[in-house]
Each structure stands twice: as structure tokens, then as C-alpha cells.
Amino acid sequence: MEMAIRTRGLSKTFGHTRALISLDLAVAPGEVIGYLGPNGAGKTTTLRLLLGLIRATAGRAEIFGTDCQEDPVAVHQRVAYVPGEVNLWPSLTGEETLHLLGRIQGNVDEAYRDELIERFGFDRSKKVRTYSKGNRQKLIVIAGLMSRADLLLLDEPTSGLDPLMERVFRDCVREARERGQTVFLSSHILAEVEAVCDRIAILRAGRLVEIGTLAEMRHLSALQVDATLDGSVPDLSRVPGVSAVQVEGNRLRCRVVGSMEPLVAALAQANVRHLVSTEPSLEELFLAYYGDESGPGADPDGS
Amino acid sequence: MDRENGGGERRPARTVAVTTARRAARPGALWGIVFGATIAASAVSYDSAFPTAASRISLTRIEGNTAFEALFGPIRRMDTVAGYTAYKSGMFLIVLAAIWGLLVATRQLRGEEDAGRWELFLSGRTTRGRAAFDAALGLGVGAMALWVPTFVLTAAAGASSRVGIGSGASAFLASSVAASALMFMAIGILASQLVPTRHDANLLGAAILAGSYLLRMVADADPRLAWIRWLGPIGWIEELRPLTGSRSLAFVPIAALVVACVAISVRLASRRDLGASALRARDSYRSRTFLLRGQAGLTLRLTRPVIVAWAAVLVATGLVFGLVVQAAGNALATSPGIQKVIARLGATSAGAAAYLGFVFVYAAALVAIAVASQISAIRNEEAAGHLDNLLVRPVARWRWLAVRLAVGAGFVLLASVLVGAAAWVGAASQHASLGLGRLLEAGLNVAPPAAFVLGIGALCFGLWPRWAIGVTYGVIVWSFLVEILAALVNSNHWLLDTSPFLHVTPAPAAAPDWRAGAWLVGLGSIAALAGVVSFVRRDLAGP
Numbered sequence: 044m045e046m047a048i049r050t051r052g053l054s055k056t057f058g059h060t061r062a063l064i065s066l067d068l069a070v071a072p073g074e075v076i077g078y079l080g081p082n083g084a085g086k087t088t089t090l091r092l093l094l095g096l097i098r099a100t101a102g103r104a105e106i107f108g109t110d111c112q113e114d115p116v117a118v119h120q121r122v123a124y125v126p127g128e129v130n131l132w133p134s135l136t137g138e139e140t141l142h143l144l145g146r147i148q149g150n151v152d153e154a155y156r157d158e159l160i161e162r163f164g165f166d167r168s169k170k171v172r173t174y175s176k177g178n179r180q181k182l183i184v185i186a187g188l189m190s191r192a193d194l195l196l197l198d199e200p201t202s203g204l205d206p207l208m209e210r211v212f213r214d215c216v217r218e219a220r221e222r223g224q225t226v227f228l229s230s231h232i233l234a235e236v237e238a239v240c241d242r243i244a245i246l247r248a249g250r251l252v253e254i255g256t257l258a259e260m261r262h263l264s265a266l267q268v269d270a271t272l273d274g275s276v277p278d279l280s281r282v283p284g285v286s287a288v289q290v291e292g293n294r295l296r297c298r299v300v301g302s303m304e305p306l307v308a309a310l311a312q313a314n315v316r317h318l319v320s321t322e323p324s325l326e327e328l329f330l331a332y333y334g335d336e337s338g339p340g341a342d343p344d345g346s
Numbered sequence: 347m348d349r350e351n352g353g354g355e356r357r358p359a360r361t362v363a364v365t366t367a368r369r370a371a372r373p374g375a376l377w378g379i380v381f382g383a384t385i386a387a388s389a390v391s392y393d394s395a396f397p398t399a400a401s402r403i404s405l406t407r408i409e410g411n412t413a414f415e416a417l418f419g420p421i422r423r424m425d426t427v428a429g430y431t432a433y434k435s436g437m438f439l440i441v442l443a444a445i446w447g448l449l450v451a452t453r454q455l456r457g458e459e460d461a462g463r464w465e466l467f468l469s470g471r472t473t474r475g476r477a478a479f480d481a482a483l484g485l486g487v488g489a490m491a492l493w494v495p496t497f498v499l500t501a502a503a504g505a506s507s508r509v510g511i512g513s514g515a516s517a518f519l520a521s522s523v524a525a526s527a528l529m530f531m532a533i534g535i536l537a538s539q540l541v542p543t544r545h546d547a548n549l550l551g552a553a554i555l556a557g558s559y560l561l562r563m564v565a566d567a568d569p570r571l572a573w574i575r576w577l578g579p580i581g582w583i584e585e586l587r588p589l590t591g592s593r594s595l596a597f598v599p600i601a602a603l604v605v606a607c608v609a610i611s612v613r614l615a616s617r618r619d620l621g622a623s624a625l626r627a628r629d630s631y632r633s634r635t636f637l638l639r640g641q642a643g644l645t646l647r648l649t650r651p652v653i654v655a656w657a658a659v660l661v662a663t664g665l666v667f668g669l670v671v672q673a674a675g676n677a678l679a680t681s682p683g684i685q686k687v688i689a690r691l692g693a694t695s696a697g698a699a700a701y702l703g704f705v706f707v708y709a710a711a712l713v714a715i716a717v718a719s720q721i722s723a724i725r726n727e728e729a730a731g732h733l734d735n736l737l738v739r740p741v742a743r744w745r746w747l748a749v750r751l752a753v754g755a756g757f758v759l760l761a762s763v764l765v766g767a768a769a770w771v772g773a774a775s776q777h778a779s780l781g782l783g784r785l786l787e788a789g790l791n792v793a794p795p796a797a798f799v800l801g802i803g804a805l806c807f808g809l810w811p812r813w814a815i816g817v818t819y820g821v822i823v824w825s826f827l828v829e830i831l832a833a834l835v836n837s838n839h840w841l842l843d844t845s846p847f848l849h850v851t852p853a854p855a856a857a858p859d860w861r862a863g864a865w866l867v868g869l870g871s872i873a874a875l876a877g878v879v880s881f882v883r884r885d886l887a888g889p
Binding site: 128172 | 460542543545627630631632633634635638639640641644647648730731732734735736737738739740741742743883884885886
């Protein structure tokens with residue numbers, strides 16, 4: 044099957060900084076994929092490589108089978124991009140900007156554009172330099188979504204939008220999926236990714252560390268178990284799969300990887316009064332991947 | 347909010363002054379070196395160009411000639427190094443210093459505000475008015491940085507017994523140049539408060555500079571109108587008479603202008619909202635989309651104000667060249683000294699044609715500077731991130747740059763035709779016997795060096811984008827220095843070959859050398875092509 048996005052060994056080095064290290068990624072048409080990572084993980088670098096704005100140090104990237112570096116124009120005909128940082132021509136009005144970008148992009152659904160302007164409550168009569176950050180972001184989001192591109196590349200698209208507008212944006216992404224458009228959503232807003240994405244890729248310090256559906260990730264990661272016992276908590280140090288044991292009187296909190304069976308067996312003698320197991324939220328998964336390493340190890344040139 | 351901080355920590359209010367000073371001092375010192383070198387080169391070359399008393403006396407015959415005085419300022423004591431130097435480079439440096447002062451001031455005030463960085467300062471312990479005042483202080487340090495090398499290099503050259511310009515006169519000259527920068531810094535600070543963007547502030551300041559230059563031209567064209575000189579900043583600098591009289595009286599209006607502009611700016615800054623302007627801008631605009639159909643239309647739309655402004659400057663320049671052609675030609679015919687200077691450039695005609703051949707070198711420099719501004723627009727489009735919006739859509743990189751360069755090349759052609767045509771209109775009104783064809787040819791003759799500069803700029807943009815603007819203007823400044831040094835060395839010296847301007851003949855004083863022109867255009871085109879190829883293969887580069 045022809046993939047919407049396929050990268051093989053895609054790498055980018057800026058000076059001595061390795062912004063992206065051998066990325067292998069395949070995104071099927073119609074899929075909505077969340078691309079997660081802390082600041083500087085290499086998210087924006089990946090997008091700029093996919094758009095051919097910067098040259099890969101090694102490896103290659105294809106969009107719908109076309110090489111991103113060799114024929115960026117053919118790639119751009121099937122792609123719409125929404126950047127997180129908006130730098131538009133300050134002397135043009137919102138309407139002039141939309142007109143210009145529409146003419147250059149082609150394939151604009153004018154009825155949908157007008158609908159988007161309505162839904163985002165955007166006033167297009169002002170000059171770009173007078174717009175607030177949120178309004179500039181609305182403008183660039185509308186400019187990206189108004190073309191019926193096969194692939195939407197979104198780089199932290201809701202930065203600066205208020206919660207109401209964020210919700211409108213999520214609706215738009217869902218509609219895009221229903222129309223069969225592929226969406227690549229780079230973000231660090233976990234709720235946004237959790238709400239709209241089929242699959243999630245997690246990037247750390249330039250490397251892809253995990254990719255899968257949220258359910259798969261939860262399955263692979265630890266469950267949190269809270270239990271209250273009648274008797275004292277037995278020694279759990281030798282129970283397979285159990286870690287991070289915290290005991291407070293007759294209350295227990297621990298993490299379990301894999302089967303619950305050994306823990307349940309170990310607790311059976313102590314008469315369990317109350318037992319709750321919780322799946323980790325995306326936030327907990329995210330923090331588990333980065334934890335203490337998201338700060339200093341991150342590179343400055345990434346996203 | 348500006349309370350004294352008792353600890354060792356630097357007071358935040360001073361941060362604005364220090365930051366601005368740091369950003370203005372470096373380019374200020376760099377320009378000071380260029381200015382000082384220009385003055386020194388001009389002073390040193392006088393002796394070898396006019397070694398005998400007779401040749402020097404012959405130069406004095408153009409003193410009082412209103413045609414030459416209207417163009418580049420009063421001519422005094424041409425038989426001395428000081429008088430010749432003041433005339434040869436004085437007005438040019440005063441105008442350059444004014445332009446630099448204006449640009450650096452609007453960049454540090456309105457530019458920082460446009461970019462959203464000003465509010466970082468204002469969120470600290472300072473106020474809007476205080477920050478504007480501190481920025482003005484910082485810019486003042488920049489003007490000082492311009493003064494020092496200008497003085498040192500002039501005094502160093504002046505110490506030679508053949509030159510004999512004293513350190514006092516050198517300091518006065520450096521002060522005159524720095525005063526020009528300082529006044530237009532103050533005007534830039536005020537313009538930054540009045541209008542909502544840096545672009546508008548630059549246009550406003552440039553209009554004041556052009557108007558003030560025009561006033562002094564009128565004043566110098568007719569001795570009965572000399573009082574008009576006191577109506578504008580450039581006239582005041584002229585009244586200082588650096589090197590030829592050193593009269594300090596004109597420092598009074600200069601100081602008054604600077605103080606008034608800064609005081610009004612501080613007041614306006616503390617009253618207006620951040621991001622707003624004292625002259626209220628409209629809230630909504632009627633959209634005009636007729637040009638915005640693609641990248642070429644966008645380029646025209648964005649560069650139109652700049653192109654129109656340059657076209658106006660070039661037409662005015664050509665017109666003035668033409669208007670004074672008869673008077674200047676007559677003066678030339680009686681001054682073998684100046685004839686010799688022009689003959690060195692390759693002139694074969696005398697009289698009016700020789701004069702135009704001489705001044706068209708300045709037109710060539712203007713057209714080249716106008717073209718360099720296109721290179722800086724191209725680079726700024728990339729640095730500001732505006733280009734990303736086009737290149738993430740189906741616009742090929744090579745095509746984008748090719749269109750921008752084509753607009754630049756079209757502009758060169760338009761500019762050179764306009765200069766030639768305007769000079770013809772001026773000359774025809776004075777019944778000079780110079781045909782339209784001959785002056786259009788002379789106009790087109792200034793195009794090849796500008797095309798070469800455009801090509802070099804494009805090459806740098808492709809290879810080293812962050813250096814492109816500096817290198818492009820550097821080529822022009824270098825060429826100007828070589829032009830001055832030309833008097834010092836043999837006419838076939840390799841140094842002269844490094845200036846594109848010395849490869850074309852001074853038409854209409856000589857027949858245009860189209861072969862040399864074609865070489866320049868050809869080399870420029872190859873450089874531009876290499877620039878496009880490099881640009882396609884490199885990463886986009888931020889600021």
C-alpha cells in the first residue's frame with residue numbers, strides 16, 4: 044500500500060546537535076497520528092524535513108510515494124501545513140492573505156473556507172500586524188484547512204487558541220478524518236492528541252521511542268494498583284511484575300506490568316477489602332517516557 | 347517603577363540603554379571606519395592628482411558654480427586638501443550618515459516593537475517613556491562610535507605634511523558627520539512613535555531627508571536663496587562648513603532638533619499604547635486582491651512602495667543633473683583640473699557631456715544601492731519566516747528566487763531608463779544640445795554594474811544567507827573607495843578592476859562600452875544562477 048508518509052533512517056544534524064536520529068515512520072492514508080514530544084525533541088525538524096524546507100543529513104522521506112527532498116512541489120500539491128509559529132506579511136489584511144495563500148495552494152473549497160471563518164469567528168478585514176497571536180493562529184489554521192489536501196501536517200496548531208477555538212479545531216480534525224484526509228498532528232497538548240488521534244508516536248531527544256495506539260501503549264505499560272487490606276501488607280519484593288511499592292499502614296500502592304495474577308495471589312492471604320487498578324493516562328505515559336530527562340538532554344534546535 | 351535597586355544587580359531601566367548602545371555601536375564603528383577611510387583616501391589622493399600649484403588653482407575655477415554647488419554642496423578653497431576633501435566626500439558622507447542614523451533608530455525602536463521584543467523590556471522595571479529615553483541614550487553611544495574612527499582616520503591622514511589637516515579640524519569634520527547621524531536618529535525615534543510600522547517610519551524619515559536635501563539644493567543653486575539652507579537639517583550641517591571654516595553656530599539648531607525630537611518622543615511613548623501609533627491607523631481596511639494571484643504579484647505588491655520611492659529619487663536626481671547641465675558645462679570648459687579628473691575616468695567629450703559623464707557615476711551608485719535594497723528585501727523575507735508560507739505550498743524554490751531576481755533586474759532597467767530620460771528632460775529645458783537617444787544610452791550604461799551587484803547579492807544569498815545584505819552593500823562601499831583611490835594608482839592597476847563601476851565608460855562623456863557592459867551582465871547572471879542553485883540545495887535560514 045502507498046503510505047501517506049514514509050521515512051527511512053531520516054536524520055538531521057545542525058552543527059554538533061543531532062536534532063533527528065534515524066526516524067523510521069509509516070503513516071497510512073486516512074490515519075490520524077499524534078506526534079508527541081517535549082520542546083526540542085525534533086518535532087518541528089521532522090515536519091520541516093517532510094516539507095523539504097531543510098535537507099536531510101541522512102535517510103529519506105516520502106509523501107504518497109514522492110520524495111520530499113527531490114520533488115517538494117509535487118509533495119506540496121497534496122499537503123496542507125499549519126505552523127505553530129505564524130509569520131505572515133504584516134501589511135496584508137486577513138482577507139488578502141487568505142486569497143493569496145488560496146491562489147498559491149490551489150484546490151480551495153470556498154464554501155468550507157467561509158464556514159471555517161464563521162466557526163472560528165475570524166474578522167478578515169484587519170491588517171495582519173494588528174491581529175493578536177490567537178487571531179493570527181486562526182488565520183493560518185483556516186488557510187491550512189480550507190484546501191482539500193490529502194495530508195494535513197499540523198505543527199502545534201492550537202498554540203494561542205482559547206479552549207472554545209481548540210474545540211472547534213478538534214471538530215475540524217475529526218471532520219477531516221471522516222472525509223478520508225490523513226492528519227499528522229505534532230503537539231504537546233496531550234488532551235488534544237488523546238481526543239483525536241488513532242495512533243501516537245512519541246519522540247525523545249531526536250529518537251522515536253514509541254509508536255502505537257493508546258490502548259497498545261497502555262497495555263504495554265504499568266497499571267497502578269491501590270489496595271486496602273484487613274491485615275498488614277505482605278512482602279511483595281519477589282512478586283513478578285510488581286514495582287514501586289508504597290505501603291502506608293494497611294494501604295498499598297504499587298505498579299504492575301503484565302499479568303495481575305501473581306499480585307492477586309500474594310495479597311489473597313491478607314484479605315483484600317478494596318482494590319482499584321487504573322490504566323495510565325496519556326499524561327502519565329508521557330511523563331513515564333521523559334520523566335527526568337526531558338530537560339537538559341533536549342536539543343535547542345528541534346521544535 | 348524606576349526605584350533604585352540597592353543591591354549589586356544592574357538597574358533594569360539601564361538595560362534598554364546598554365542593549366541599544368551595544369547594537370548601535372558596532373555598526374556605528376564599522377561605518378566610522380568606512381567614513382574615515384573615505385576621507386583619508388580623498389585627502390591623500392589630492393596631492394598626487396594635483397601636484398602643481400597651477401593644477402590646484404585651476405580647480406578653484408568651479409568655486410561659486412551654482413550647478414556643481416547645487417548637486418553636492420558649496421565649493422570652497424579647492425586649492426587646498428581640506429577644501430577638495432570637503433567637497434569630494436562631504437555631502438556623500440553626510441547623507442550616508444543620515445540614512446544610517448535613521449535606519450538604526452527605527453530598527454531599535456519601532457522594529458523591536460514590531461517584533462514583540464519591546465514588551466519584554468517594558469514588562470521589566472521601566473516605563474514606556476523611560477525606555478524610549480534610554481533607547482535614545484543608547485543610540486547616542488552609536489553616534490559616538492561613528493565619531494571615533496572617523497576622527498582618528500582623518501587626523502591620522504591629516505598629520506601627513508602633504509595633507510596638513512589639524513586634529514581640531516578633523517574633530518570638527520567627524521562631529522559634522524556624527525551630527526547628521528544623530529539628527530536622523532532623533533527623527534527616526536520620533537517617526538517610530540508617530541507611525542505604526544518600521545517600514546512606515548523609514549519612509550517618513552526618508553521623506554524628511556529628501557525634502558531637506560532638496561531645500562539645500564535650492565539654497566545652493568542661487569546665492570539670493572541662501573537663507574533657505576537654515577530651514578532643514580542637511581542645510582545646518584552645510585552651514586557648519588567642516589574643513590573650510592568650522593563655524594559652530596549651526597550646532598544650535600542641530601542640538602535643538604535632537605532634544606525636541608527626543609522629548610516629544612518620550613512624551614508620545616508614555617502616552618500611547620504599546621504597538622499603537624500617535625497618528626492613528628485605521629482599524630479595518632478594504633482588501634485589494636488584484637495583484638495577489640501568485641508569487642510574482644505578491645512580490646510587486648510588497649516591493650511597490652520601495653520601488654516607487656526609489657523611482658522618485660532617481661527621476662529627481664536625473665532632472666537636477668539635466669537642469670544644471672549648461673552652467674556646469676561652461677564651468678568645466680574653463681577648469682582643466684576637473685577636466686583631468688573626468689578624463690581619468692575615460693571621458694572623451696568636454697563641456698556639458700563631460701559634466702554629465704562625471705555625475706552619472708553617482709547615478710550608477712544610486713541605482714546599485716537601490717538594487718542592494720532588493721537583495722535585503724529578499725533576505726528579510728526569508729529571515730522573517732514569510733517565505734515559509736510560500737514554500738510549504740506548491741511554489742518551487744528556484745522559481746521564487748528567479749521571480750524576485752527578475753523583479754530586481756526589471757527594476758534596474760526601469761531605474762536606468764528613468765535617470766536617462768529625466769536628465770534629458772532637464773537638459774532639454776535648458777536647451778542643451780544632448781539628444782534623448784544619447785542620454786537614454788547614458789542611463790542604460792549605469793545598468794550593468796547594478797546588474798552585477800544584483801548577481802553577487804543573489805550568490806551570497808544562496809551560499810551564506812546571513813551575510814548577503816552586508817556583502818552586497820560592502821561591494822558598493824568598496825567600489826566607492828576604489829573610485830577615490832583611483833587617483834592614487836596607475837589607471838591599469840588591478841585594484842581598479844575590483845570595482846564594477848570602473849568597467850563602464852562615463853557616458854555620455856564617452857561612447858558606452860557595451861562589450862564591457864555585457865561582460866558585467868554576463869558575470870552577474872552566472873553569479874545569480876549559481877545563487878539560485880545554491881539556494882535550492884540549502885536549508886532555509888532564520889534570522
